[in-house]
Amino acid sequence: MEILSSGQKIRKIRKELKINQKEITGGEITRELISIIENDKSTLTPAVAQIVTDNINRICKEKNIDFSLNTEYLLEDIDSQINKIASKYIDFLSINEDDISKDFSKTIEKIELFLIKYDVREKKMIIYEKLGDIFRRQKKYNESYIYYVKSFENHNGLFNNIKLSSILQKLGCICIYLRKDKEALDFNNLALMYNYNIPEDLRFKVLHNNALAYMNLKEYDRALLEIKHIENTFKNLTKQYTFSSNVLKVNCLRYKKFYNDAFKLSEYMLSTLDNNDTENIILITVNILDIYTAIKDIKNVRIYIDKLIYLLNNYDKVKESCYASTAYNQLGISTNLINNVELSIEYYKKSIEAARCQRNERVLLDSLDELLDILIKEKNIEEINSFKNQIIEMILLDIIEPDITPIFKLMTFYNNIGDNESLNSLLQAILDSKNDLDILNMKY
Template sequence: MNILSLGEKIKKLRKEKNMTLKELAGDRITAAQISHIERDKSHTSYELLEYLSEKLDVNIEYLLETKEMQSKKITDNLILQSEIFIKCNELDKAKNQIMQVEKICKDYNLTENNGKCNYLVATINLKKENHSEAISNFEKALYFFIKNNDKKNIFRCYLNIGNIYQEEAFYKGAISHFNFAEEVLIDSGIENAEIYKELYSKMAKCYMKIDDPQNALEYIEKINTIDKQNDTKEEVELIILKANTLLSAGKYEESKDCFKRALETIEKEENKTDLANIYLTISDIYRDMGDTEKVLEYSHMVYDIKKSDEDECMMNGLFKIIEAYIDSEKYELARKYCKLALVSSIKYKNKFNEYRSLKLYSDMYKKQEEVTPAIEYLSKCIKIISELEDGKTLANLYIDLGQLYSGISKEKELEYYQKGVFMYRNLEII
């Protein structure tokens, strides 16, 4: 990992080969001249470097590499290794290595890699939930990325800072940074529809949180516009048509490139989870606005996209559908989807989703003022949550059960209220 001058490299190689100055000099040069070169006291010609590389059995490119070039290669590799440490959650090891890399970057003015180091330190702080430190490091990284006009990483910094502000409920700060991110995307000419949709869904949600539905709807409309412009099936058909035309004309390489593009487009579409998560966000926004029809529209889109996967994303879509049908008092449809959610939860042995399904049954019967089945389902929820040892949820369920007994049994009502309050006190909620 040592960064060596030309003279240091020649001396190191000569020593490794147990050669004297005279042996390396041969008939081409004097031993004294070699000594001067090794101490970086004199310059060498390209022809002399060719001679030395041959004698030392080394590639001339190695001798020609400046300290700056070496430092760039070394730091590139160490940064990649640090990223692996972070991916493997070896955060302290990554941070220690990045500190070494930063010193090399500072010594050799490697602004690009200095930016990457600060970005990785920010990522480590983000994983450790040190949000203020993460923001500080993202801002330092921005300085270097802006200096190098690295638009991709400038975008990533603004997006990450926006995400942190959104998580901390500082929605105006989040919007400001998401706007910066959007400007960088547009300026850089990036045409990745999924990136835009993810960004716009975040902006829409932030606008809803600051009670600005007009701007929220504007960004939702932008997402809808992107969806209309990106009909994957139609796009693939056009690419394949072009590929077949080129194939018929004997332009095999161009045809192959088109077929590869078509395949990449199809494979991109197969990653449905990102799109489904965006629709879940939009569904949440419409729920906050009280627009049940739109909640159902986007929740059904999530379910349709993910029903073949039967994963957590699909379940979240299902639960939103059920809640919307309960809100709009369409109980038969709510029961239909509740049954689907419960069957899927039991099939995959997901006890928490089983609880969520049963709780929705209870909520539905409570809203219909059918207290007995509401109590029955809530009791099943309590049994599951007790097994999962989720204290806060269990306390809430006891309070809910006490409310259900309020018109039936004062004794039971008081019993479950006391259980709930006792748990709240143990959890230091009250």
């Protein structure tokens, strides 16, 4: 989309239609005036625009040229054109933001170049937020983070801005996906600071994410205080929000080793769910199995392993489930506790596959680490080599960072057994990924 001044438009039209300056004056204005306007040394007035338009249209009619001009086009200034194009980009992104299968890379390149060239600050904020939303839905969290930050950087700086608080809340959420929990707390608190009258729905999301970040940072008491604050602040929480808060509370109680309290709350939550709410039933069953596994209650561990396997095998939406990777990971842990190593390996593999699909980095790293420990303990060289190839693939696809614990464990293992070829292939993958990262950083 070409952005031109009024004078540039006239010159371009003349050149394309092979019309000279004198012809478009119609004897009503001077050729010198046209020249001054075309060189952007004088503003095009509506009266002159009408004369130019009438004469160009007359000439085209006389020469049978299929072209028609209107004064609105000529008079539209650069700022109006820039804003119109920015609005078109916003409309395009709004229409397509739910289509996660589309590749927007070429359009995004055009948008980026446009925003670099032209300063449309308010619309920049909206466009970058839309791009962040699209990448979040596509589970490309690093790209989503980049665009949300750009959106934040282009805000108007005003307090009591709901839009700004919303962007900060989204940034906090993305930071949790990316395991940037301290940064998530900073953005969440900024969201509250920038708007004293933040809507209840948005306030809940911010406070809930704060509690989640504290839990991930193992600050369980602070997480529980945040949950208590939520319970005291919101008197009419939706059923789903109440459920989400209670799930967090169960996890914090379990990590603080208040197993009985965690178990009782889990049982209560289970009793409140509809029988067809399989997704949430799976989550609560995972938490109960986790509690029994933590206290090594082998009898109940076996019972809940069977319950969870039954639920997963009979859930037709298990592949889309956001809890599948966590459920399979817990089955890997619990089956290993009862010494069913073969089954444990199987479920860790399923957890890794589901976590890759859902881009759940926390569960992915846990499952990779726990699976490798078992394979090394079992001295299963064939499986370890297969694991190594999977790790290399994930490094090159930018699914995992090259500095994670399982990679160092693999290197140590190959070094100890003197397998230099496997060690070198790992190192080469890391070097290749670093080169790709340098290129990506140059792009953004």
